[in-house]
Amino acid sequence: MGEHGGRTRRRGGELLAAIHAAVLEEVVEVGVGRLTMEGIGRRAATPRTTLYRRWSDPIDVLLDALYHSHPVEEPTPGADDLRGDLIRALQLMVTWTLSPAGRAVAAILTDPKGAPKVSEALFERVFANKGGTFTSTVLRHYAERGHFPADLLTPVVADIGEALVTKRLLDGAPPTDADLADIVDQAILPAIGLGPCRATP
Amino acid sequence: MGEHGGRTRRRGGELLAAIHAAVLEEVVEVGVGRLTMEGIGRRAATPRTTLYRRWSDPIDVLLDALYHSHPVEEPTPGADDLRGDLIRALQLMVTWTLSPAGRAVAAILTDPKGAPKVSEALFERVFANKGGTFTSTVLRHYAERGHFPADLLTPVVADIGEALVTKRLLDGAPPTDADLADIVDQAILPAIGLGPCRATP
DNA sequence: ATGATAAGCTACAGAAATGTAGCTAATACT
DNA sequence: AGTATTAGCTACATTTCTGTAGCTTATCAT
Known part of the structure; x- marks a missing residue:
């Protein structure tokens, strides 16, 4: 169907997607503190009344948008490239x-x-306990295969x-x-005993 | 009338200090976004009109409070204790x-x-370009004295x-x-070549 | 085509914050 | 003691957001 031309009124999924996009933009611009139904509606070009039919407050809209957003991609360690896998894990993190x-x-x-209402919901849904798990997934993988001593993975x-x-x-x-490569080379690899090494006290 | 003490009305420095304390508490509790003259005045137990006599908006009050707050203490590296000085530098950071x-x-x-208005003022006054300089002051000190190769201090x-x-x-x-000690032992020291070391690729 | 669904629009009363103004009264200075 | 400051109080017109309500009408399903 024609996206525009005949239709003058958005419905269902199309409207929902516009509202979801609107809250995410809004929260980035004004912060959670200043999130209002007014602002969301204005940005999505829909009246507040439409929002109230579905959600009770701005936080509700926000959580719904996050719930429907794409989940965090998990790093998948390859065969034999610890350094490359670490960089890719950090790239995933930056991208997301x-x-x-x-x-x-x-x-x-x-x-x-x-803190109370939102953060809990976040960790249950969006992160699904994957928060901060980008490099450690990779590190655990290689530690288990003996690429470095597992007791260094603190x-x-x-x-x-x-x-x-x-x-x-x-x-x-x-x-x-390049920054990510530096982080891997100069901070992570040395910490697991695979970096520049001049003295062992 | 006076329940306790003679003075029933704060003036000058005393009032100023109360207002400064109030903004700092307020901003921590509600965030910069929800900072209002109302809220500051309520917390400092002073009418809004008093605030308007001195400042034009909540951000103004906040910046003034930060300007009058104690500056960040600088780490002072001792003679021959890199590890201890690093831990103390991080303790300073945590305390502040x-x-x-x-x-x-x-x-x-x-x-x-x-971002625009506040952050600039912050770096000029409160930090005075000392932001994030806790450990690097110490590291530079010991690198210059040859405790570890200076080119590792990236x-x-x-x-x-x-x-x-x-x-x-x-x-x-x-x-x-103990956490700070772990950070120094397991992350910083290895990165400058003074940590656990099993292989040099 | 026709009715059900759901979005758009307008209105309204209430809360909260804004900025300004004018008056009163406590404190400090000389 | 007398006077100048300056804090406290009250009021007011605006603005923005809140929830709720009722009506209109575009879009979808049958």
Whole structure:
């Protein structure tokens, strides 16, 4: 059917998608704190009354949008390329974080008021316990196959990559592929004993 | 009339301090987005009109409070204890980040709307270009004295400690001293060639 | 074609915050 | 003590968002 021309009124899925896109844009722009039915409706070009027919408040709309967004892709370690797999895992993280849903999640998690109601729902649905699991999936895979001593894979080490990428993103400078390679070479690999090494105290 | 003490009305510095404390508490609780003259005045127990006599909007009050807050303490590397100095640098970071001013700064930096006006003022005043300089001050000190190769002190390596601490704080679990020691031992020291080392590719 | 469904529109009363103004009264300075 | 500051109080017209309601009409299904 013709997207536009005959139809003057959106319905069902088409309208829903427009509203979902609107909340995600809105939350990135104004933050969870300033999210309003007004703002969402304005951005989606639909009256507030339409929103109230389906949801009770702006947070409800937001959670629904996140629920319907694409899930986080999981890194799939290949055969014998620890370094490459780590870089790819961080690329996945960056890609998702810069997506509308990712940016929305970031806005939610850093919001002081959103803690109780929203965060729980987030971890149950969007993350499905995959939060911060980008590099550790890869690391566990190679540790189990003896590429490095498994006892070096501590909670701290499992977080190094995500932490550094997060810091770059917070600084407003999304890491390039070269930055990711540096993170892997200069921080992660040394921590599991596979890096520059000059002395062992 | 006076229930306790003689004075029933705060003036000058006393009132100012109460207002400054109020904004910092307020911004941590509701975020920059929901910061209002109303809220600040309510928390400081002063009418809005008093606030308008001095500042034009909530952001103005906030910036003034940050300007009058204690500056970030700088790490002062000792003689011959790289590990201990790194841990102390991270302790400084944690202490400041958990202070009212630190929590307020975090709220500001993670707010989507605060970018243009606030962030610039922040880096000029509160940080004075010391942001994220906790461990790198220490690292530079020891690199210059030959404790480890200076070429290993890359931008990535200089950020490892701060990044991991930030991640813990974002996760809502302020790192203990033992956590900080783990970060130093398992992430920072290996990256400068002073850690567990089993193979050199 | 025809009726059911659901979106668009308008209106309204209430809450909360804004910015301004004018008055009162407590505190500080000389 | 007398005076200048300056905080506290009250009021008011605006603005923005909230929920709710009732009516109109485009779109879909049969």
